[in-house]
Amino acid sequence: MASVSRENLIKWAPLLVLVALVILFTAINPTFFSVRNFSRIAVSSAPALMVAIGVTFIIVMGSIDLSMEGTVTLTAVLFAYLFVALGGTLAGLGSLAIPITLVIGAVIGAINGLVHVKLRIPSFMASLAMGFIGTGAGILLTGGDIVKVSDPVFRGLLTLRFLGFPMMVYVAVLGLLVAWFIQRYTILGRNFYAVGGGEDLAHASGVNVARVRILGFGLAGAFYALAAILVVGRIGQAESISGANFMFVSITSVVVGGVALWGGIGGVWNALIGVLIVGVINNGMVVIGLPDFMQQGVLGALVILSVVLSTDRFSTAFVK
């Protein structure tokens, strides 16, 4: 059964790249291969994974979402304010801030989707603009200040460990499982693939394509909000740059993980592998002692190499 066909090889290539990277970094510095270090990678990857999952749904639909930085910033700031206003502890009313933030994220995403669908603006443009609005709103709310969240129960996300990994890693795993369930077992998940694989066909089969798109962006927004909560949990504060860098990391991860940018192919597991590849590269460069000023450039080069190795670039005739 387990024949090594080209198709299978492409399917598993991202995982092989991940394994190869782990072996490479371990060979250079054996301390890379330790629970302690893996935990570090997991903590830094957890919020990125949530963002990557959100954008995976959008890319599977054949659209693109660039609003993640703004959405994460805005929801992080709103979460911090809400949390503090509701008593400042997870043991009390403060816990309500979590579902409220998720809903806010979903609403922001849905607005993004509405702008894209109803005003007929390409998702690329609509979401980029929404992202700037989010970042701007974040700056406006904080006035450039930092909002501290120091509730020890909430910070347990980072400080409380189980089997060597902090709680936030398990939250992320739970998020991943929920996302997988949505992708695999719900009408919405199935319709993402139908829209990405053939929008006209989905329409002709009686699928409400506009609704699927708006719900898709809303779902992505909820995952960005979850990422924002994890970011606040990790560093104990929210500010206008809470969402910085997530665009590059998440989209790179999704592509490296093997989700096709033209839609219809890939899923949340690809996002997981992609995030881990980027996380391992980032962490590995530190562990093997690469100088600071070289890391950015090497990251870029390794990402290109990973894309070359892990995606099927020959299935489309042209790369635009």
Added chain:
Amino acid sequence: MFQLKAVDKRFPGVHALKAVNFEIGRGEIVGLVGENGAGKSSLMKVIYGAYQPDSGQVTINGKSVRFSSPRQAMEHGIGMVFQEQSLITNLSVMENIFLGYEAQFTRAGVVNWRRMAEAARFQLAKVKLDIDPVLTTSKLSFAQRQLVELAKVLTLEERVKGDLIILLDEPTSVLSQEEVKLLFKLVRELTARASFIFVSHRMDEVMELSNRVYVMKDGQVVDVVANVEADIESIQRKMVGRNIDREYYRETKQQPYDAAKVLVELDNVSLPGKVHDVSLKVHAGEVICLVGAEGSGREGIMRAIYGMLSPIRGTIKIKGRKPTRFNPMRAVAMGLGYVPRERKVEGIVAGMNVYENMTLSQLGRRSCGGVIRVGEERALARDWIRKLSIKAHSEFADCGNLSGGNQQKVVLAKWRSGGSDIMLLDHPTRGLDIGAKEDVYEMIRDMSATGVGIVLVADTLEEAIGLAHTILVIKDGRVTKSFDYTPGAKPSLFDLLHYMI
């Protein structure tokens, strides 16, 4: 003049061409027919240099040649007019004609557009196309593009010495009857300059145009018929290896429809554009064929019934009710199913597997609170794979990898399994081979027997006559004539054509 001797071509798992002999003389038109997968396209590809034969000989005027690319074949005077039109639609006509050969109009890298336009006009005159070569290609009709494509190939005349051979791959599939006539006339005139190899699914056209016909089956040339002695039925028999007769359209299985039960009623419906005052009724168990030339408005009527086009005047009633804010979603909910002509675009989602495609239109019914009951879905797909003998390794097979006939079966199963009782079929057998066509006819009869109302736009008139209870002839957006057909007493093609043109 041009000859293939014992040409062999193998691919992993397939023996595509088995010792094929082929020749074409100066000014000759040679037809090439065969079922899907008989080896026609492999043979064409060997001729125009896209494939290199594993063994055998290619000779031009007795001299052995070997093409390692289509470009080399072109330098020997062999050009291909593609079925999937190969023009780049955002470039101008003249840029398309001289694509890759602009050097003759350039000086120091700068293109002299005026000279190129002049040269393009000269080429277009050969195909009697009077358009401005500066025009953007996307503005042309399909028929015009086909001619531009031909003009592009005819530039070989000036470029190479010796004789030209032009391959026409299904050139008529997107043309109307009048356009086909014009094309044929042109091709006949052009035989003074070139020989043609003509490939088509439409037997009557091949017979009309060709001097000789090569019949292919399973990678072999099974017969070469000179046109004088040709007889369509015997050629078809050779193509499939069995008889095709009235049984082909399952006429004996045709049952009278239930005249008391009206499923769809159109009352003086006018659509934006061409269609005016169309009235029709579809009854339970009835197969109603819309017949007319390309662009006569048949597709528009179908799309209106499916809610994709809204009428500007008149009413559409589905099962006695007049739906408000009609759209495809509402239509599906009311029991309509639509099998579009463009299977790849609107029929199946490539990349999704068989069961996902089948249940795409009925997920609401196979789920609970938005969560799909996957087990049920898969059981349903397995059931239909067996019922329709769909050739797929399992319900997990990617629909994009199935053959055309099997994809069409999946599309039909999608609507049938969802309980649709009004089916709109737009060219359901287009591009299918004869065996797969028969399967589709069988399904149409089965559906009709269970009381499904079917609106059909057929691929050929014979197909329409063979399948229909009722034929509506449509010309310029109006119903010009209605025929009732009963098995054994079906009128002839001539009766129809009389009202169509």
